[in-house]
Amino acid sequence: MKMGNMDNSIEVTDLVTQYGDRVVLKKISFAIPRGKNTVILGGSGCGKSTLLKHLIGLLKPTSGKILINGKDTTVMNEDEFNEVRKRMGVLFQGAALLNSMTLEENVALPMREHTKLEDSTIQIMVRMKLDLVGLSGFGKFYPSQLSGGMKKRAGIARAMALDPEFLFFDEPSAGLDPVTAAGLDELIVNLRNVFKMTIVVVTHELPSVFMIADCVIMLDRGEVLFAGSLEELKASGNERIRMFLERRPETETYSPEDYFRFIAGN
């Protein structure tokens, strides 16, 4: 383990992930700055969800290093990583709320599990978290009684339960209408401004990128195609980046001969 650059919360070096023969992440390296919103951007199948799983410790890479606050998490055992995890909040795609519990109980759960706070204090904290995400008065509701946007907000309240240093979002706008998605993006920006958290958002939604990103890491076919500021991304002349930003479809990669061989099974 070695100390990394203190301006960066997360540093990834030569990360490789392989599922069988298929290499998903091809020796990628990048850094995520402290207290900023970083968007991991890329098309479907580019490896961004796999990368997120590595960052939050759900998946071990084939090789490479992930330094979080200077400590390599790829060599940590489960107990050591659990200490790191307490400083992380994650909003999963489906919000991952427990359906048999009310919103209050969902948000209180991490506090009850990981702290020795009195229940009276926890109740106040839960109401603060729900208010933070615009869900004041919904504490007694069950997840099934909420709209998609409200579920995501409730998921953020729970992710914020232990005042994390890092907040990870997996496709936050997936399945939401544009107005609800914009409201969620605004909330993400506010969270960074007030709490100075390091926020990492995995998405392929361009309007979200333009609204929330301070920094962008763009993945393409398992490689880092771009890492830099949003302004630099917009100004990039790289053909693959332009295609993505201008929503142009990929050109046919097969030659007619290759296509024939493929469908004929030769």
Add this chain to the structure above:
Amino acid sequence: MKIEIADNKGMRVIAISGDIDMYTSPELRKELMHLVQKKITPLYVDFRGVSYIDSSGIATFVEGLKGMMGYGGKMKLVCIPERIMEIFSFAKLDKVFEIHGTMSDAVNS
């Protein structure tokens, strides 16, 4: 976190230094609720040495203030560092608590 409680000519000051977080808030709650049970008023809280406060710390003060309101008590927060003041403002609590820049302002208010 360190808590010092001083009794200066009947003026009760609780001075906190360090981080008020999920680990230290229960200790702060214990001290605060002890003073609330004794129906102390006004209670001055000196924030000068506080380096960090999280939502559990804020909730602890809310709980303390709620307890004091039961007997018409006043809690005066003094010398809150700018960074921590931002959090009080965001939580819309800057209007709920009585907040003063200096101890003499708090005493004369």
